[in-house]
Amino acid sequence: MKRTLALLISLHFVVACSPEKSPPPATDKTKAATTTLITPDYELLRPTDEPAAALLILFGGYPERAADIKREFKIAEPATAQQVAVLFMNYSQRLWLEESEKKELGSRLQSAILKHGLPTDNIYVGGFSSGGNVALLLSDFLVGRDEFGFKPKGVFVVDSPVDLAELYATAALNVARNFSPPSVREGEFLLEKMSKEIGDPTRSLDRYETYSPVTFGTNNTDRIANLREIKIRLYTEPDTVWWQKHRQQAYVExxxxxxxxxxxxxxxxGFEKVTYVTSENRGYRSGGERHPHSWSIVDPEELVSWMLAN
Known part of the structure:
Protein backbone atom coordinates (compact mmCIF):
# COMPACT_ATOMS: atom_id res chain seq x y z
CA MET A 1 0.00 0.00 0.00
CA LYS A 2 2.84 2.41 0.90
CA ARG A 3 4.61 1.64 -2.37
CA THR A 4 1.43 2.30 -4.37
CA LEU A 5 0.82 5.59 -2.60
CA ALA A 6 4.40 6.69 -3.18
CA LEU A 7 4.10 5.83 -6.85
CA LEU A 8 0.94 7.86 -7.27
CA ILE A 9 2.47 10.82 -5.50
CA SER A 10 5.53 10.79 -7.76
CA LEU A 11 3.92 9.74 -11.04
CA HIS A 12 4.21 12.19 -13.93
CA PHE A 13 4.03 11.01 -17.51
CA VAL A 14 7.13 11.65 -19.66
CA VAL A 15 5.35 11.57 -22.21
CA ALA A 16 5.74 23.81 -29.96
CA CYS A 17 6.47 27.18 -33.94
CA SER A 18 6.12 30.20 -31.69
CA PRO A 19 2.95 31.47 -29.99
CA GLU A 20 0.61 33.79 -31.82
CA LYS A 21 0.68 37.42 -30.79
CA SER A 22 -1.59 38.39 -27.92
CA PRO A 23 -2.31 41.66 -26.14
CA PRO A 24 0.25 42.46 -23.42
CA PRO A 25 -0.77 41.56 -19.87
CA ALA A 26 -2.23 44.27 -17.70
CA THR A 27 0.24 46.38 -15.79
CA ASP A 28 -2.17 47.24 -12.97
CA LYS A 29 -0.83 45.31 -9.97
CA THR A 30 -3.81 46.09 -7.72
CA LYS A 31 -4.88 42.83 -6.16
CA ALA A 32 -8.44 42.00 -7.15
CA ALA A 33 -10.96 40.98 -4.51
CA THR A 34 -11.55 37.26 -4.85
CA THR A 35 -13.60 34.52 -3.26
CA THR A 36 -12.46 30.92 -2.86
CA LEU A 37 -15.03 28.14 -2.65
CA ILE A 38 -13.95 24.59 -1.80
CA THR A 39 -16.05 21.50 -2.53
CA PRO A 40 -15.20 17.79 -2.79
CA ASP A 41 -15.13 18.12 -6.61
CA TYR A 42 -13.22 21.37 -7.09
CA GLU A 43 -11.87 24.62 -5.74
CA LEU A 44 -13.26 27.75 -7.36
CA LEU A 45 -11.43 31.07 -7.34
CA ARG A 46 -13.64 33.86 -8.66
CA PRO A 47 -13.95 37.68 -8.58
CA THR A 48 -15.89 38.89 -5.56
CA ASP A 49 -17.32 42.19 -6.73
CA GLU A 50 -17.91 41.72 -10.46
CA PRO A 51 -19.07 38.92 -12.79
CA ALA A 52 -16.22 36.86 -14.18
CA ALA A 53 -15.11 37.77 -17.70
CA ALA A 54 -14.09 34.18 -18.44
CA LEU A 55 -13.78 30.77 -16.81
CA LEU A 56 -10.66 28.61 -16.83
CA ILE A 57 -11.14 24.91 -15.97
CA LEU A 58 -7.95 23.05 -15.00
CA PHE A 59 -7.16 19.33 -14.74
CA GLY A 60 -3.99 18.13 -13.02
CA GLY A 61 -1.63 15.30 -13.83
CA TYR A 62 -2.25 11.76 -12.67
CA PRO A 63 -2.05 12.25 -8.89
CA GLU A 64 -2.87 15.96 -8.70
CA ARG A 65 -5.81 17.47 -6.91
CA ALA A 66 -6.86 21.12 -6.81
CA ALA A 67 -4.35 22.09 -4.12
CA ASP A 68 -1.52 20.54 -6.14
CA ILE A 69 -2.47 22.47 -9.28
CA LYS A 70 -2.61 25.72 -7.33
CA ARG A 71 0.83 25.06 -5.86
CA GLU A 72 2.51 24.13 -9.15
CA PHE A 73 0.78 26.54 -11.53
CA LYS A 74 0.92 30.20 -10.53
CA ILE A 75 -2.22 31.19 -12.39
CA ALA A 76 -4.34 32.59 -9.54
CA GLU A 77 -3.17 36.22 -9.46
CA PRO A 78 -2.78 36.73 -13.24
CA ALA A 79 -6.27 35.28 -13.78
CA THR A 80 -8.12 37.17 -11.06
CA ALA A 81 -6.37 40.42 -12.03
CA GLN A 82 -8.23 40.09 -15.34
CA GLN A 83 -11.55 38.97 -13.78
CA VAL A 84 -11.04 35.37 -14.86
CA ALA A 85 -12.53 32.69 -12.59
CA VAL A 86 -10.52 29.49 -12.17
CA LEU A 87 -11.98 26.07 -11.45
CA PHE A 88 -9.26 23.76 -10.07
CA MET A 89 -10.61 20.25 -10.51
CA ASN A 90 -10.20 17.34 -8.09
CA TYR A 91 -10.38 15.00 -11.07
CA SER A 92 -7.30 13.03 -11.97
CA GLN A 93 -5.83 9.52 -12.17
CA ARG A 94 -7.18 9.20 -15.71
CA LEU A 95 -5.30 8.88 -18.98
CA TRP A 96 -8.51 8.61 -20.98
CA LEU A 97 -12.26 8.99 -20.48
CA GLU A 98 -15.09 6.55 -20.98
CA GLU A 99 -18.19 8.00 -22.64
CA SER A 100 -20.05 7.74 -19.33
CA GLU A 101 -17.28 9.71 -17.63
CA LYS A 102 -17.49 12.47 -20.24
CA LYS A 103 -21.23 12.80 -19.61
CA GLU A 104 -20.80 12.75 -15.85
CA LEU A 105 -18.03 15.35 -15.99
CA GLY A 106 -20.03 17.56 -18.34
CA SER A 107 -22.98 17.46 -15.92
CA ARG A 108 -20.71 18.17 -12.96
CA LEU A 109 -19.28 21.25 -14.68
CA GLN A 110 -22.71 22.40 -15.79
CA SER A 111 -23.89 22.24 -12.18
CA ALA A 112 -20.90 24.27 -10.94
CA ILE A 113 -21.33 26.91 -13.64
CA LEU A 114 -25.02 27.38 -12.90
CA LYS A 115 -24.62 27.29 -9.13
CA HIS A 116 -21.94 29.99 -9.07
CA GLY A 117 -23.17 32.15 -11.94
CA LEU A 118 -20.07 31.60 -14.05
CA PRO A 119 -19.86 32.64 -17.72
CA THR A 120 -20.95 30.11 -20.33
CA ASP A 121 -19.69 31.94 -23.42
CA ASN A 122 -15.99 32.32 -22.61
CA ILE A 123 -14.72 29.04 -21.19
CA TYR A 124 -11.25 27.55 -21.56
CA VAL A 125 -10.14 24.08 -20.50
CA GLY A 126 -6.55 23.07 -19.80
CA GLY A 127 -4.59 20.23 -18.32
CA PHE A 128 -1.11 19.07 -17.44
CA SER A 129 0.24 15.65 -18.46
CA SER A 130 -2.60 13.10 -18.28
CA GLY A 131 -4.89 16.02 -17.38
CA GLY A 132 -4.21 17.39 -20.86
CA ASN A 133 -5.65 14.21 -22.35
CA VAL A 134 -8.75 14.74 -20.19
CA ALA A 135 -8.96 18.37 -21.35
CA LEU A 136 -8.79 17.42 -25.04
CA LEU A 137 -11.21 14.50 -24.86
CA LEU A 138 -13.72 16.37 -22.70
CA SER A 139 -13.56 19.51 -24.84
CA ASP A 140 -14.11 17.49 -28.01
CA PHE A 141 -17.14 15.88 -26.36
CA LEU A 142 -18.61 19.19 -25.14
CA VAL A 143 -18.11 21.01 -28.44
CA GLY A 144 -20.08 18.24 -30.13
CA ARG A 145 -23.01 18.49 -27.69
CA ASP A 146 -25.69 21.09 -26.93
CA GLU A 147 -27.36 19.72 -23.81
CA PHE A 148 -24.90 21.11 -21.27
CA GLY A 149 -25.48 24.77 -22.12
CA PHE A 150 -21.82 25.64 -22.63
CA LYS A 151 -18.97 24.82 -24.97
CA PRO A 152 -15.25 25.52 -24.58
CA LYS A 153 -13.90 28.41 -26.57
CA GLY A 154 -10.38 27.04 -26.28
CA VAL A 155 -8.29 24.22 -24.88
CA PHE A 156 -4.62 23.84 -23.98
CA VAL A 157 -2.41 20.96 -22.89
CA VAL A 158 0.89 20.96 -21.04
CA ASP A 159 3.31 18.21 -22.08
CA SER A 160 0.62 15.56 -22.42
CA PRO A 161 0.94 11.92 -23.65
CA VAL A 162 -1.61 12.30 -26.44
CA ASP A 163 -0.92 8.93 -28.16
CA LEU A 164 -1.55 6.13 -25.67
CA ALA A 165 -0.20 3.45 -27.98
CA GLU A 166 3.12 5.27 -28.20
CA LEU A 167 3.04 5.89 -24.45
CA TYR A 168 2.73 2.12 -23.99
CA ALA A 169 5.73 1.56 -26.26
CA THR A 170 7.82 4.15 -24.39
CA ALA A 171 6.87 2.58 -21.05
CA ALA A 172 8.08 -0.80 -22.31
CA LEU A 173 11.39 0.75 -23.43
CA ASN A 174 11.90 2.44 -20.06
CA VAL A 175 11.35 -0.81 -18.22
CA ALA A 176 13.65 -2.73 -20.57
CA ARG A 177 16.53 -0.21 -20.40
CA ASN A 178 16.28 -0.16 -16.57
CA PHE A 179 18.16 3.14 -16.35
CA SER A 180 16.02 5.48 -14.25
CA PRO A 181 14.13 4.10 -11.21
CA PRO A 182 11.30 6.65 -11.57
CA SER A 183 10.88 5.73 -15.26
CA VAL A 184 10.95 2.02 -14.47
CA ARG A 185 8.30 2.37 -11.76
CA GLU A 186 6.15 4.53 -13.99
CA GLY A 187 6.63 2.17 -16.94
CA GLU A 188 5.61 -0.86 -14.92
CA PHE A 189 2.53 0.95 -13.68
CA LEU A 190 1.52 2.08 -17.16
CA LEU A 191 2.05 -1.32 -18.76
CA GLU A 192 -0.04 -3.02 -16.10
CA LYS A 193 -2.84 -0.45 -16.24
CA MET A 194 -3.12 -0.21 -20.01
CA SER A 195 -2.69 -3.94 -20.61
CA LYS A 196 -5.48 -4.67 -18.16
CA GLU A 197 -7.90 -1.95 -19.20
CA ILE A 198 -7.22 -1.45 -22.92
CA GLY A 199 -4.97 -4.29 -24.01
CA ASP A 200 -1.66 -4.60 -25.82
CA PRO A 201 -1.66 -2.08 -28.72
CA THR A 202 -0.07 -4.65 -31.03
CA ARG A 203 -3.31 -6.64 -30.74
CA SER A 204 -5.89 -4.03 -29.67
CA LEU A 205 -4.98 -0.90 -31.59
CA ASP A 206 -8.64 -0.18 -32.35
CA ARG A 207 -9.26 0.24 -28.61
CA TYR A 208 -6.40 2.72 -28.40
CA GLU A 209 -8.07 4.69 -31.19
CA THR A 210 -11.19 4.83 -29.02
CA TYR A 211 -9.38 6.31 -26.03
CA SER A 212 -6.46 8.37 -27.37
CA PRO A 213 -6.72 11.97 -28.57
CA VAL A 214 -4.59 10.81 -31.51
CA THR A 215 -3.17 7.49 -32.73
CA PHE A 216 -0.28 8.23 -35.08
CA GLY A 217 0.18 4.61 -36.13
CA THR A 218 -3.24 4.60 -37.81
CA ASN A 219 -3.46 8.34 -38.52
CA ASN A 220 -6.56 8.54 -36.32
CA THR A 221 -7.74 11.91 -34.99
CA ASP A 222 -11.43 11.11 -34.47
CA ARG A 223 -11.34 12.02 -30.77
CA ILE A 224 -10.34 15.64 -31.46
CA ALA A 225 -12.24 16.25 -34.71
CA ASN A 226 -14.72 18.64 -33.04
CA LEU A 227 -11.92 20.97 -31.95
CA ARG A 228 -11.18 22.25 -35.44
CA GLU A 229 -12.84 25.64 -34.93
CA ILE A 230 -11.72 26.47 -31.39
CA LYS A 231 -8.43 27.88 -30.06
CA ILE A 232 -5.81 25.28 -29.11
CA ARG A 233 -2.40 25.48 -27.51
CA LEU A 234 0.12 22.65 -27.17
CA TYR A 235 2.80 23.50 -24.57
CA THR A 236 6.09 21.67 -24.12
CA GLU A 237 9.71 22.25 -23.15
CA PRO A 238 11.79 20.02 -25.45
CA ASP A 239 14.92 19.77 -23.31
CA THR A 240 16.57 16.83 -25.08
CA VAL A 241 19.70 17.05 -22.93
CA TRP A 242 17.67 16.65 -19.71
CA TRP A 243 15.70 13.66 -21.00
CA GLN A 244 18.85 11.91 -22.22
CA LYS A 245 20.78 12.56 -19.02
CA HIS A 246 18.06 11.74 -16.49
CA ARG A 247 15.90 9.20 -18.34
CA GLN A 248 18.12 8.04 -21.23
CA GLN A 249 15.24 8.88 -23.57
CA ALA A 250 15.56 10.10 -27.13
CA TYR A 251 13.54 13.10 -28.31
CA VAL A 252 11.22 10.85 -30.34
CA GLU A 253 10.17 9.13 -27.09
CA GLY A 270 -7.21 22.56 -41.31
CA PHE A 271 -7.00 23.44 -37.62
CA GLU A 272 -6.22 27.12 -38.12
CA LYS A 273 -6.32 28.15 -34.43
CA VAL A 274 -3.75 25.73 -33.07
CA THR A 275 -0.36 26.86 -31.77
CA TYR A 276 2.65 24.84 -30.66
CA VAL A 277 4.37 26.69 -27.79
CA THR A 278 7.87 25.82 -26.61
CA SER A 279 9.79 27.14 -23.63
CA GLU A 280 13.40 27.00 -22.50
CA ASN A 281 14.57 26.46 -18.91
CA ARG A 282 11.17 27.31 -17.42
CA GLY A 283 10.43 23.80 -16.16
CA TYR A 284 10.79 23.68 -12.38
CA ARG A 285 8.66 22.02 -9.74
CA SER A 286 7.51 24.11 -6.78
CA GLY A 287 10.21 22.60 -4.56
CA GLY A 288 12.92 23.88 -6.90
CA GLU A 289 13.57 20.64 -8.82
CA ARG A 290 14.51 21.16 -12.45
CA HIS A 291 12.08 19.16 -14.60
CA PRO A 292 10.84 20.11 -18.10
CA HIS A 293 7.66 18.12 -17.45
CA SER A 294 6.06 20.75 -15.21
CA TRP A 295 3.17 23.22 -15.10
CA SER A 296 5.73 26.03 -14.89
CA ILE A 297 6.58 25.86 -18.60
CA VAL A 298 3.40 27.89 -19.18
CA ASP A 299 3.62 31.68 -18.79
CA PRO A 300 0.44 32.40 -16.74
CA GLU A 301 0.06 36.05 -17.72
CA GLU A 302 0.52 35.31 -21.41
CA LEU A 303 -1.98 32.46 -21.17
CA VAL A 304 -4.62 34.80 -19.71
CA SER A 305 -3.94 37.31 -22.47
CA TRP A 306 -4.43 34.56 -25.06
CA MET A 307 -7.73 33.61 -23.45
CA LEU A 308 -9.06 37.17 -23.51
CA ALA A 309 -7.88 37.98 -27.04
CA ASN A 310 -10.52 37.92 -29.77
Missing amino acids: TNGYRLKRLYGKMREL
Whole structure:
Protein backbone atom coordinates (compact mmCIF):
# COMPACT_ATOMS: atom_id res chain seq x y z
CA MET A 1 0.00 0.00 0.00
CA LYS A 2 2.84 2.41 0.90
CA ARG A 3 4.61 1.64 -2.37
CA THR A 4 1.43 2.30 -4.37
CA LEU A 5 0.82 5.59 -2.60
CA ALA A 6 4.40 6.69 -3.18
CA LEU A 7 4.10 5.83 -6.85
CA LEU A 8 0.94 7.86 -7.27
CA ILE A 9 2.47 10.82 -5.50
CA SER A 10 5.53 10.79 -7.76
CA LEU A 11 3.92 9.74 -11.04
CA HIS A 12 4.21 12.19 -13.93
CA PHE A 13 4.03 11.01 -17.51
CA VAL A 14 7.13 11.65 -19.66
CA VAL A 15 5.35 11.57 -22.21
CA ALA A 16 5.74 23.81 -29.96
CA CYS A 17 6.47 27.18 -33.94
CA SER A 18 6.12 30.20 -31.69
CA PRO A 19 2.95 31.47 -29.99
CA GLU A 20 0.61 33.79 -31.82
CA LYS A 21 0.68 37.42 -30.79
CA SER A 22 -1.59 38.39 -27.92
CA PRO A 23 -2.31 41.66 -26.14
CA PRO A 24 0.25 42.46 -23.42
CA PRO A 25 -0.77 41.56 -19.87
CA ALA A 26 -2.23 44.27 -17.70
CA THR A 27 0.24 46.38 -15.79
CA ASP A 28 -2.17 47.24 -12.97
CA LYS A 29 -0.83 45.31 -9.97
CA THR A 30 -3.81 46.09 -7.72
CA LYS A 31 -4.88 42.83 -6.16
CA ALA A 32 -8.44 42.00 -7.15
CA ALA A 33 -10.96 40.98 -4.51
CA THR A 34 -11.55 37.26 -4.85
CA THR A 35 -13.60 34.52 -3.26
CA THR A 36 -12.46 30.92 -2.86
CA LEU A 37 -15.03 28.14 -2.65
CA ILE A 38 -13.95 24.59 -1.80
CA THR A 39 -16.05 21.50 -2.53
CA PRO A 40 -15.20 17.79 -2.79
CA ASP A 41 -15.13 18.12 -6.61
CA TYR A 42 -13.22 21.37 -7.09
CA GLU A 43 -11.87 24.62 -5.74
CA LEU A 44 -13.26 27.75 -7.36
CA LEU A 45 -11.43 31.07 -7.34
CA ARG A 46 -13.64 33.86 -8.66
CA PRO A 47 -13.95 37.68 -8.58
CA THR A 48 -15.89 38.89 -5.56
CA ASP A 49 -17.32 42.19 -6.73
CA GLU A 50 -17.91 41.72 -10.46
CA PRO A 51 -19.07 38.92 -12.79
CA ALA A 52 -16.22 36.86 -14.18
CA ALA A 53 -15.11 37.77 -17.70
CA ALA A 54 -14.09 34.18 -18.44
CA LEU A 55 -13.78 30.77 -16.81
CA LEU A 56 -10.66 28.61 -16.83
CA ILE A 57 -11.14 24.91 -15.97
CA LEU A 58 -7.95 23.05 -15.00
CA PHE A 59 -7.16 19.33 -14.74
CA GLY A 60 -3.99 18.13 -13.02
CA GLY A 61 -1.63 15.30 -13.83
CA TYR A 62 -2.25 11.76 -12.67
CA PRO A 63 -2.05 12.25 -8.89
CA GLU A 64 -2.87 15.96 -8.70
CA ARG A 65 -5.81 17.47 -6.91
CA ALA A 66 -6.86 21.12 -6.81
CA ALA A 67 -4.35 22.09 -4.12
CA ASP A 68 -1.52 20.54 -6.14
CA ILE A 69 -2.47 22.47 -9.28
CA LYS A 70 -2.61 25.72 -7.33
CA ARG A 71 0.83 25.06 -5.86
CA GLU A 72 2.51 24.13 -9.15
CA PHE A 73 0.78 26.54 -11.53
CA LYS A 74 0.92 30.20 -10.53
CA ILE A 75 -2.22 31.19 -12.39
CA ALA A 76 -4.34 32.59 -9.54
CA GLU A 77 -3.17 36.22 -9.46
CA PRO A 78 -2.78 36.73 -13.24
CA ALA A 79 -6.27 35.28 -13.78
CA THR A 80 -8.12 37.17 -11.06
CA ALA A 81 -6.37 40.42 -12.03
CA GLN A 82 -8.23 40.09 -15.34
CA GLN A 83 -11.55 38.97 -13.78
CA VAL A 84 -11.04 35.37 -14.86
CA ALA A 85 -12.53 32.69 -12.59
CA VAL A 86 -10.52 29.49 -12.17
CA LEU A 87 -11.98 26.07 -11.45
CA PHE A 88 -9.26 23.76 -10.07
CA MET A 89 -10.61 20.25 -10.51
CA ASN A 90 -10.20 17.34 -8.09
CA TYR A 91 -10.38 15.00 -11.07
CA SER A 92 -7.30 13.03 -11.97
CA GLN A 93 -5.83 9.52 -12.17
CA ARG A 94 -7.18 9.20 -15.71
CA LEU A 95 -5.30 8.88 -18.98
CA TRP A 96 -8.51 8.61 -20.98
CA LEU A 97 -12.26 8.99 -20.48
CA GLU A 98 -15.09 6.55 -20.98
CA GLU A 99 -18.19 8.00 -22.64
CA SER A 100 -20.05 7.74 -19.33
CA GLU A 101 -17.28 9.71 -17.63
CA LYS A 102 -17.49 12.47 -20.24
CA LYS A 103 -21.23 12.80 -19.61
CA GLU A 104 -20.80 12.75 -15.85
CA LEU A 105 -18.03 15.35 -15.99
CA GLY A 106 -20.03 17.56 -18.34
CA SER A 107 -22.98 17.46 -15.92
CA ARG A 108 -20.71 18.17 -12.96
CA LEU A 109 -19.28 21.25 -14.68
CA GLN A 110 -22.71 22.40 -15.79
CA SER A 111 -23.89 22.24 -12.18
CA ALA A 112 -20.90 24.27 -10.94
CA ILE A 113 -21.33 26.91 -13.64
CA LEU A 114 -25.02 27.38 -12.90
CA LYS A 115 -24.62 27.29 -9.13
CA HIS A 116 -21.94 29.99 -9.07
CA GLY A 117 -23.17 32.15 -11.94
CA LEU A 118 -20.07 31.60 -14.05
CA PRO A 119 -19.86 32.64 -17.72
CA THR A 120 -20.95 30.11 -20.33
CA ASP A 121 -19.69 31.94 -23.42
CA ASN A 122 -15.99 32.32 -22.61
CA ILE A 123 -14.72 29.04 -21.19
CA TYR A 124 -11.25 27.55 -21.56
CA VAL A 125 -10.14 24.08 -20.50
CA GLY A 126 -6.55 23.07 -19.80
CA GLY A 127 -4.59 20.23 -18.32
CA PHE A 128 -1.11 19.07 -17.44
CA SER A 129 0.24 15.65 -18.46
CA SER A 130 -2.60 13.10 -18.28
CA GLY A 131 -4.89 16.02 -17.38
CA GLY A 132 -4.21 17.39 -20.86
CA ASN A 133 -5.65 14.21 -22.35
CA VAL A 134 -8.75 14.74 -20.19
CA ALA A 135 -8.96 18.37 -21.35
CA LEU A 136 -8.79 17.42 -25.04
CA LEU A 137 -11.21 14.50 -24.86
CA LEU A 138 -13.72 16.37 -22.70
CA SER A 139 -13.56 19.51 -24.84
CA ASP A 140 -14.11 17.49 -28.01
CA PHE A 141 -17.14 15.88 -26.36
CA LEU A 142 -18.61 19.19 -25.14
CA VAL A 143 -18.11 21.01 -28.44
CA GLY A 144 -20.08 18.24 -30.13
CA ARG A 145 -23.01 18.49 -27.69
CA ASP A 146 -25.69 21.09 -26.93
CA GLU A 147 -27.36 19.72 -23.81
CA PHE A 148 -24.90 21.11 -21.27
CA GLY A 149 -25.48 24.77 -22.12
CA PHE A 150 -21.82 25.64 -22.63
CA LYS A 151 -18.97 24.82 -24.97
CA PRO A 152 -15.25 25.52 -24.58
CA LYS A 153 -13.90 28.41 -26.57
CA GLY A 154 -10.38 27.04 -26.28
CA VAL A 155 -8.29 24.22 -24.88
CA PHE A 156 -4.62 23.84 -23.98
CA VAL A 157 -2.41 20.96 -22.89
CA VAL A 158 0.89 20.96 -21.04
CA ASP A 159 3.31 18.21 -22.08
CA SER A 160 0.62 15.56 -22.42
CA PRO A 161 0.94 11.92 -23.65
CA VAL A 162 -1.61 12.30 -26.44
CA ASP A 163 -0.92 8.93 -28.16
CA LEU A 164 -1.55 6.13 -25.67
CA ALA A 165 -0.20 3.45 -27.98
CA GLU A 166 3.12 5.27 -28.20
CA LEU A 167 3.04 5.89 -24.45
CA TYR A 168 2.73 2.12 -23.99
CA ALA A 169 5.73 1.56 -26.26
CA THR A 170 7.82 4.15 -24.39
CA ALA A 171 6.87 2.58 -21.05
CA ALA A 172 8.08 -0.80 -22.31
CA LEU A 173 11.39 0.75 -23.43
CA ASN A 174 11.90 2.44 -20.06
CA VAL A 175 11.35 -0.81 -18.22
CA ALA A 176 13.65 -2.73 -20.57
CA ARG A 177 16.53 -0.21 -20.40
CA ASN A 178 16.28 -0.16 -16.57
CA PHE A 179 18.16 3.14 -16.35
CA SER A 180 16.02 5.48 -14.25
CA PRO A 181 14.13 4.10 -11.21
CA PRO A 182 11.30 6.65 -11.57
CA SER A 183 10.88 5.73 -15.26
CA VAL A 184 10.95 2.02 -14.47
CA ARG A 185 8.30 2.37 -11.76
CA GLU A 186 6.15 4.53 -13.99
CA GLY A 187 6.63 2.17 -16.94
CA GLU A 188 5.61 -0.86 -14.92
CA PHE A 189 2.53 0.95 -13.68
CA LEU A 190 1.52 2.08 -17.16
CA LEU A 191 2.05 -1.32 -18.76
CA GLU A 192 -0.04 -3.02 -16.10
CA LYS A 193 -2.84 -0.45 -16.24
CA MET A 194 -3.12 -0.21 -20.01
CA SER A 195 -2.69 -3.94 -20.61
CA LYS A 196 -5.48 -4.67 -18.16
CA GLU A 197 -7.90 -1.95 -19.20
CA ILE A 198 -7.22 -1.45 -22.92
CA GLY A 199 -4.97 -4.29 -24.01
CA ASP A 200 -1.66 -4.60 -25.82
CA PRO A 201 -1.66 -2.08 -28.72
CA THR A 202 -0.07 -4.65 -31.03
CA ARG A 203 -3.31 -6.64 -30.74
CA SER A 204 -5.89 -4.03 -29.67
CA LEU A 205 -4.98 -0.90 -31.59
CA ASP A 206 -8.64 -0.18 -32.35
CA ARG A 207 -9.26 0.24 -28.61
CA TYR A 208 -6.40 2.72 -28.40
CA GLU A 209 -8.07 4.69 -31.19
CA THR A 210 -11.19 4.83 -29.02
CA TYR A 211 -9.38 6.31 -26.03
CA SER A 212 -6.46 8.37 -27.37
CA PRO A 213 -6.72 11.97 -28.57
CA VAL A 214 -4.59 10.81 -31.51
CA THR A 215 -3.17 7.49 -32.73
CA PHE A 216 -0.28 8.23 -35.08
CA GLY A 217 0.18 4.61 -36.13
CA THR A 218 -3.24 4.60 -37.81
CA ASN A 219 -3.46 8.34 -38.52
CA ASN A 220 -6.56 8.54 -36.32
CA THR A 221 -7.74 11.91 -34.99
CA ASP A 222 -11.43 11.11 -34.47
CA ARG A 223 -11.34 12.02 -30.77
CA ILE A 224 -10.34 15.64 -31.46
CA ALA A 225 -12.24 16.25 -34.71
CA ASN A 226 -14.72 18.64 -33.04
CA LEU A 227 -11.92 20.97 -31.95
CA ARG A 228 -11.18 22.25 -35.44
CA GLU A 229 -12.84 25.64 -34.93
CA ILE A 230 -11.72 26.47 -31.39
CA LYS A 231 -8.43 27.88 -30.06
CA ILE A 232 -5.81 25.28 -29.11
CA ARG A 233 -2.40 25.48 -27.51
CA LEU A 234 0.12 22.65 -27.17
CA TYR A 235 2.80 23.50 -24.57
CA THR A 236 6.09 21.67 -24.12
CA GLU A 237 9.71 22.25 -23.15
CA PRO A 238 11.79 20.02 -25.45
CA ASP A 239 14.92 19.77 -23.31
CA THR A 240 16.57 16.83 -25.08
CA VAL A 241 19.70 17.05 -22.93
CA TRP A 242 17.67 16.65 -19.71
CA TRP A 243 15.70 13.66 -21.00
CA GLN A 244 18.85 11.91 -22.22
CA LYS A 245 20.78 12.56 -19.02
CA HIS A 246 18.06 11.74 -16.49
CA ARG A 247 15.90 9.20 -18.34
CA GLN A 248 18.12 8.04 -21.23
CA GLN A 249 15.24 8.88 -23.57
CA ALA A 250 15.56 10.10 -27.13
CA TYR A 251 13.54 13.10 -28.31
CA VAL A 252 11.22 10.85 -30.34
CA GLU A 253 10.17 9.13 -27.09
CA THR A 254 8.97 12.31 -25.39
CA ASN A 255 5.63 14.07 -25.16
CA GLY A 256 7.18 17.14 -26.73
CA TYR A 257 7.95 15.28 -29.93
CA ARG A 258 4.43 13.84 -30.10
CA LEU A 259 2.85 17.23 -29.47
CA LYS A 260 4.89 18.64 -32.33
CA ARG A 261 3.59 15.83 -34.54
CA LEU A 262 0.06 16.55 -33.35
CA TYR A 263 0.51 20.22 -34.22
CA GLY A 264 1.60 19.27 -37.73
CA LYS A 265 -1.30 16.86 -38.12
CA MET A 266 -3.80 19.46 -36.94
CA ARG A 267 -2.47 22.05 -39.37
CA GLU A 268 -2.63 19.51 -42.15
CA LEU A 269 -6.30 18.88 -41.30
CA GLY A 270 -7.21 22.56 -41.31
CA PHE A 271 -7.00 23.44 -37.62
CA GLU A 272 -6.22 27.12 -38.12
CA LYS A 273 -6.32 28.15 -34.43
CA VAL A 274 -3.75 25.73 -33.07
CA THR A 275 -0.36 26.86 -31.77
CA TYR A 276 2.65 24.84 -30.66
CA VAL A 277 4.37 26.69 -27.79
CA THR A 278 7.87 25.82 -26.61
CA SER A 279 9.79 27.14 -23.63
CA GLU A 280 13.40 27.00 -22.50
CA ASN A 281 14.57 26.46 -18.91
CA ARG A 282 11.17 27.31 -17.42
CA GLY A 283 10.43 23.80 -16.16
CA TYR A 284 10.79 23.68 -12.38
CA ARG A 285 8.66 22.02 -9.74
CA SER A 286 7.51 24.11 -6.78
CA GLY A 287 10.21 22.60 -4.56
CA GLY A 288 12.92 23.88 -6.90
CA GLU A 289 13.57 20.64 -8.82
CA ARG A 290 14.51 21.16 -12.45
CA HIS A 291 12.08 19.16 -14.60
CA PRO A 292 10.84 20.11 -18.10
CA HIS A 293 7.66 18.12 -17.45
CA SER A 294 6.06 20.75 -15.21
CA TRP A 295 3.17 23.22 -15.10
CA SER A 296 5.73 26.03 -14.89
CA ILE A 297 6.58 25.86 -18.60
CA VAL A 298 3.40 27.89 -19.18
CA ASP A 299 3.62 31.68 -18.79
CA PRO A 300 0.44 32.40 -16.74
CA GLU A 301 0.06 36.05 -17.72
CA GLU A 302 0.52 35.31 -21.41
CA LEU A 303 -1.98 32.46 -21.17
CA VAL A 304 -4.62 34.80 -19.71
CA SER A 305 -3.94 37.31 -22.47
CA TRP A 306 -4.43 34.56 -25.06
CA MET A 307 -7.73 33.61 -23.45
CA LEU A 308 -9.06 37.17 -23.51
CA ALA A 309 -7.88 37.98 -27.04
CA ASN A 310 -10.52 37.92 -29.77
